[in-house]
Amino acid sequence: MSQRQIAVYPGSFDPVTYGHLDIIERGLEVFEEIVVAVAQNVEKKSLFTTVERIALIREAVSHNPRVRVDTFQGLLVDYVVGQGARVILRGLRAVSDFEYEFQIAQMNHNLRREVETLFMMTSVPYGYLSSSIVKEVASLDGPVESLVPPPVQKALAAKFSRIRT
Numbered sequence: 001m002s003q004r005q006i007a008v009y010p011g012s013f014d015p016v017t018y019g020h021l022d023i024i025e026r027g028l029e030v031f032e033e034i035v036v037a038v039a040q041n042v043e044k045k046s047l048f049t050t051v052e053r054i055a056l057i058r059e060a061v062s063h064n065p066r067v068r069v070d071t072f073q074g075l076l077v078d079y080v081v082g083q084g085a086r087v088i089l090r091g092l093r094a095v096s097d098f099e100y101e102f103q104i105a106q107m108n109h110n111l112r113r114e115v116e117t118l119f120m121m122t123s124v125p126y127g128y129l130s131s132s133i134v135k136e137v138a139s140l141d142g143p144v145e146s147l148v149p150p151p152v153q154k155a156l157a158a159k160f161s162r163i164r165t
């Protein structure tokens with residue numbers, strides 16, 4: 001496959017939400033293959049382990065053979081080139097995402113000139129949806145059915161009931 005047809009969609013996905021899945025679905029309209037790359041970020045404290053985060057994404061995208069789920073450590077741009085790709089796909093929500101994304105995209109481009117970051121605007125219903133807000137609502141026993149797929153709802157319920165007991 002030509003390297004122009006593969007996009008790497010990196011993130012924490014802690015856990016995956018309908019906002020992430022929307023970017024993946026729409027990304028597939030543009031790219032032949034999407035590699036969802038779960039970051040093993042030691043600094044960010046995550047609720048789900050890397051293995052759990054990968055399993056939840058796999059469950060949500062299992063119907064689509066054009067989506068691959070993987071994990072990476074170290075420099076994202078090196079991983080992207082190693083996958084035979086040149087494009088990093090990221091989602092943009094509110095203006096608040098912009099500053100951070102701009103900084104990272106510029107740095108990545110400096111590190112590897114051949115790698116480009118492409119941004120896809122969130123779909124209106126998911127403009128304010130983030131993994132953090134989902135975790136907060138779930139931790140307070142709030143409804144998350146409209147925010148995450150059923151296996152993620154179950155996994156959240158299990159995590160929080162275990163924490164509470």
Ligand code: ADP
Nearest residue numbers: 010011012013014019020090091092122126129
């Ligand atoms: P990170 O810690 O790298 O920001 P996230 O899992 O929070 O990882 O997000 C991964 C990518 O998905 C980011 O580009 C983020 O902007 C995008 N994203 C997250 N939620 C949404 C959403 N509701 N709509 C569009 N893009 C989103």
